[in-house]
Amino acid sequence: MTDAVAEAPAESAAPERLPLTRREFLNYLWAMSMAVFMAGGGGLTVWFLYPRFREGEFGGVFTVPLGELPPADAPPKEFPEGRFWISNIGAGVEQDPRQPEDYPLQQGLRAIYKVCTHLGCLYKWIEANDRFECPCHGSKFLQTGTRIDGPARRNLDVFPIEVIDAGGNVLARTEPSLNSQEGTAVPLPDGAIAIRVDTGRRVTGASNSAPGGGF
Amino acid sequence: MRWHIALGTVAVVVIVVVLAYVAITETARMESFTNAYDSRRIEVGAALYENNCRTCHGPQGEGIPGVAPSINAPDLFNGERLMAVGFSGTLYDYIEGVVAYGRPVPSAGTSYPQRMPTWGQEFGGPLRQDQVDAIVSFILNWEDQALAAAGEGTVTLGEGEAVGVDVGVSLPEGDPRAGASLSQSAQAGCSACHELAAVGPAWAAEASQPGIGERAGQRVAQSDYSGEAETAGQYLLESIVNPYAYVVEGFDASLMPRDYGERLTAQEAADLIAYMLSLR
């Protein structure tokens, strides 16, 4: 290595050298074209390896009739085929003293993606503690999806919900809430007969990193 | 270098000895391993059955009239049912097919209003192939019980004189342990109905109430009690042999069979009562 460093300046110091010969220029051009080709080939390889799915293979629209929804303030209900929990936030849950003030909630339905926001394990509803708990690293979430403890650093993700009536009209839907960037809970208006959960789109939970919740 | 040679030779001898030992025991080990994993498949199947099949086919596969047929029945295991539906493969294949594919059309001669749903993932159901296999293993494990029950008949349980329906009869000394195992036996059949899904026998203590022994004492003392029993033991006997003398509020007055007075011997009744009285 030291030898190479020592040789290089000696060579470049040769007085008769031209700044750039035609042969040298062409060689650089050739090398550049190969570099571009390699970069393109790399990109194509990534494209080749990038998985494509059929429509609806991972995620789709699930329709849940009103009768299958959990009642307000009841424990959340799991829908394994859609990979989400439906949580019906009532007055009792809304008043939960454990709920961090940074994430105010209104009453209504949320379809919560069943994967922990920490490292991809599937959390469980622990009735005894009235919260979701992750079996891998112990992250804890309230029924509302808000993180209250553990290594996870944001609230649970949700899928957008649409409430439809008998004619198929959309009465209400999940909106991004302004203050926390999370999907809002959707209240059930009169005349609703079912909800549609679109698991193809995911609304990421707001970041929440202080111990015991909050920012 | 010399001890390298000596130890190296020892190492070669060790390798040969261990490999020879493995070679000799390997056939037996493979058999025991296969046996163990077949058994574990049954365990997995039992849990899957509890979660998916129990509500229609009953906790012990006895079937529920008007809902779903018995799958713990001798005709499934002695080949009659296969013959009836004209299936030429093995019983394993038959059950696997039915579970995985479901029953869009009822078998000839049956008229269950509900259809057997599709369970296998490959046909659009919720269970993976290994889970279907586990359920089949669990169902096939009923073979001994089902065939034995077919030979025994169902009139009496043990040898001896029946206990009758008089609650005042004097019973022999009861053995709680014998009572406990009798309560779980397929012949007595108590646990077919008196079961709570995740909890176990309904007569055991749980969070909301004490065990049946304690409850029996309270019931006899209640003002609305309409039976003839005077002690907790008599109350329990009455509930078994003459169940409609007094029906606890909220329970259906037609489900408990009336024939236990003829089926149980005095000793068996005494065992059951001794067992139940021990649960407080």
Added chain:
Amino acid sequence: MSIFNLHLPILDEIKEHGLKTTVRDRSVDVVTRLTSGLSPSDIRSILRDDPPGRPNPRLKPHSEGFWLHMKPTYYHQLMDGVYPTFRLGWLSTFFFVFEIITGVLLMVYYTPSPAFAYENMLTILGNVPFGRLLRDMHRLGAELMVAVVMLHALRTFLTGSYKKPRQFTWATGMILLLVTWLLSFSGYLLPWDQLSLWAVTIGVSMVEAIPPEIVGQTVNLLARGAPEFGANGLLRWYLLHVVAMPLVGIIFFGVHYYKVIHHGHSLPPEDEEVGEDTAKRVPTDTRVYFFPTIATRELFYTVALTAMMVVGSLFIHAPLEPHADPLITPLHSTAPWYFLWLQGMLKLGDKVIWGLIVPGVLISGLLVLPYIEVGPSRRYGDRRIGLTAGAVTTLLFAILSYMGSPWYAVQTSAEQEAVAELVPETHPGPLRLSDWNELQVGTYDASAYEAAPTEALHDLLEEFDHELARIPRDERTDHEGIMVIENWQTGLKKITLRVLWTTVADGNPGEYSQTLYLHEDSNYGQGE
């Protein structure tokens, strides 16, 4: 006829010298060619440990043969003992080759598909002679290889052997450490049991944090082959395990070993002048030749280690949990032990900072360490700061690993933890290992364990009771444990563990229960 016109020189030779002499000469010739220059008499002299002749004929296989071309003809006698290398580099190589041999054999019975992989494991274990032994050896060798490679790096740091001119050797070594981790980790997924699926899910979820989001998600999708692990993911990790990583490993091993030989094995730090590197200048009287000393020793190590692996596999079995279930995460799932430090860091805070930036800086820091730390002395006495930093790092690594384990800060409800002590979800545990026949039908109270009818029940109930007694009583109190054992089927018992309690705040009762089915012949404790 033309065939008789064929001219065979050997016939002339036989005619001239006689058959016996010709055969002998020809055999000598064949042996000499196969050994690239060692005649039978040379070999005999090696075996007798005679002094070599002059010129030394034992150097020929090094200069003329392929296999020994890279191997040095002699070592410095200071490198002949266990110190300072502890043979860790050689051991890493041994395990690499060992894993390739056992791995290729196992591939014969393996199909990388979720429908067959687990079934294949059962076949290997239950219907292939020596199948379990091979699987156990492959697994044990993988764990040991990771440990040995890590120790090798630590040793190189401690003796200062990474210093000039061996900086590049160290850098390739660090890459080989990463390759070893990935090799071992990618093998985790292949049995397609619960351990596989969730350990790898946890590991791969870490790369999802790579900022910006589009990169993390792309890498995540490339690694899983789909949003969730399935057939594509398994096939990708299989190819990574059996093709890509071994290939990268072999290439970097070649570079690494070439560099080691090119610079010579660094001598013990106390035997060199500060700033000198005398490894290439080995005086004649301090040489230890490959033939016979080193060759014999390495052969001995090979045999002894193989014996250790064979014997070890009789006692240490590769685990096999129930079939992978993408819908249920077992309680206390963890990544492999050599990634526990990473999991420990992830418990500290943000996934991007602690899962990516800190480990990234750490590993790239280690990679370029020799180019930054350029102190000329390799003497222990002159490297107090460096050695202290190394010791602190090692200690931190151990602490972080502990923090990554489930014993640190992973808690679900205390009642569930208590039941999980008896019926854990990641290994058999005491209840499954109990004597089936001693689990008598009945209802038992944990606190009345003294009255249990059998010894197994006594032990189980006592443990149950002790676990319940450890639950803090601040929120819930009056815990009562109940075990119900019922006959469920021929040879099958249903065991329900229940915990009852009273909530302190409102006096309401609560309950948690878990059910387990146990078969007479399920024979847990065969090593899984």
